[in-house]
Amino acid sequence: MQRCLKWVKHLPALGVExxxxxxxxxxxxxPVLDYSLEADVPPGVRVLRTGTREPFGAYQKLTNRPIPHGGFANEGRPSVAQRVARFVRGNVFLPDPRRGWNSFVLKQVAALVAAGEQFDAVLTSSPPHSTQxxxxxxxxRYGWxxxxxxxxxxxxxYYTQTLMRTAxxxxxxxxxxRQVLEAADVVITTSPDTGRLLQGKGTGLHSxxxxxLPNGYDEADFQHPSLPxxxxxxxTYVGTITGQYHVGPFLAEVAACAVRHPQVPLRLRFVGRVAKEVAQQLADAGLLERTELVxxxxxxxxxxxxxRSTAxxxxxxxVPHNRGILPGKVFEYLAANKPVICIGPTGSDAAHILDETSAGQNFDYEDRDAMRAYLDQLVASWQQNPNQDLPAFSSARYSRRGLTERLVELIRR
Incomplete structure (x- = not known):
């Protein structure tokens, strides 16, 4: 959502309408809507809104559950009805249930062209991959x-295996x-590893x-002072977290750290969707009284x-192919100038960025010795100075405007 929004915010000033x-x-x-982000759309940018056909109303009636987040992050162990819905989603709605929107978009574009509009390029962003x-x-149709x-x-x-797809x-x-990758003039990915993965999907897919173009941070979003x-x-963890994130060993080390250092008020905060599995891991570690859920x-x-966090x-x-997963919040974390503790595979694109920027440390899911040593070091440093903020981060390479400049180069190339 923010990726396209921020591109649109900066494109007009860079000569692209x-x-x-x-x-x-x-x-x-x-599942959720954030209307506050509409303020980032510049005045004068034309936004056309179309109808759509989606099966999610039927899904809600069938399962009596909310609309699923990406990867079913807001669903625990699926019920029978949910399993049926996942099978239908994975085998009837291909590539995904949002495909019902496509005909409305093509009709809208045809109307623009019939009215004499001219366009130099088209950019489609996914998921949902049906948009491609x-x-x-x-x-x-137009050769753009x-x-x-x-x-x-x-x-x-990562959630493909939950869709129970037939051959x-x-x-x-x-x-x-394969059709999309072979026909597109440019394929943009958020990480090098994902690019390498997709390059092997078809014939003639040269590098x-x-x-x-990774996700980034918008300087305008970080004008408020840091107040650890x-x-x-x-x-603090911001965003959705599920059992697939495998944070149980880290939570156990946080609990052990609190026991070793009872004089230090160590707390956790999760802002966003916390899956039942993670809530149970917090309970198993005895951390519920130390955890704020927002x-x-x-x-x-x-x-x-x-x-307003320490770290x-x-x-x-x-999950498979996770070294190329590069969440957008990585770059906002960098802009917040806080130490970043990453739980993920060694050698990932996210780990490389933390090393490159000296903004934090990555720990493999089961590397409890390294986690323990880091937490003890963080506690000792915090006791000397509760403000653990890093030097101010500023990099055109990861700023939204700088990334949009690179997008403009791809459009004009």
Whole structure:
């Protein structure tokens, strides 16, 4: 969401006039909405909202549950109805249930062209990966330069195994993926590892077709001062976290650290969706009394929670191909100037960025000795100075405007 939003925010000042086609919020169905982000759309940018056809209303009636987050992050052990819904989603709605939007977009573009509008390029961003089929159709119909932005892997995305796909469904989804990768003029990914993964998906996919544009941070979102608490060593996690993040060993080490240092008020805070498995891990570690759970908040409030922390927690799901998972919040964590504790695979793209910027440390999921040593060091340092803020971070390489400049180069190339 923020990736496209921030591109649109900066494109006009860089000489590119964007027309945005998106969904009418009255007809769309999403787990959460953050209307505060509309303030980032510059005056004068044309935003066209279309209808859509989505099965999520039927899903809610069938399961009597909320609309699922990406990867079913807000669902624990699935019920029978949820398993049926996942099977239908994985084998009937290909590539995904959002495909019902595509015909509305193609009709809207056809109307613009019929009215004499001219465009130099089209950019499609996913997931949902069905959006890439819009770019494929527009490429065939009008021959426009097409940039396909894949924020996550497609057929290798971590929750594919939960969809119970048949061999036919897997084949068809892989065919869609290959068609998109081969037809696009530029394939944009958020991390080098994801780019390498996708490059092996089709014939004639040379490296010069692929470009890495990571997510970033917007300087305007970090104008407020950093206010780490003086009376609490507070570790904050912002965003969705599920059992696949494999943070149980780290939580156990946090609990042990609190026992070793009873004089230090060590606390945890999770801002966003916390899956039942993680809540149970907190309970098993005896950390519930030390943990603050905050439900979803608008983006600016989430940034405020980052700035009012001692250090920030980052998690990479323990799933196949996870070395290329590079969450957008990595860069906002950097902009918050807090030490970052990352629980994820060694050698990941996220770990490389933390090393490159000296902004934190990555720990393998089971490396409890290293976790223990780091936490003891953090406690000792906090006792000397509760403000553990790092030197101010500033990098055009990861700023939203700097990344948009690189996007403009790809558009004009």
């Amino acid at each position: 964007p027309t945005v086609i998106t969904v009418d919020p009255a007809q769309a169905a999403y 089929l819009i770019g494929l159709a527009l490429k065939k 330069r097409w940039l396909a932005d894949l924020r996550d892997p497609w057929t290798d995305i 036919v469904a897997r084949w068809l989804d892989q065919r869609y993926e 010069d077709k692929f470009a890495v 608490p003086a009376d609490t060593l507070l570790l 439900e979803f908040v608008p983006h600016d409030e989430a940034v405020g929670y980052m700035l 920030l927690l980052l998690g990479i799901p323990d």
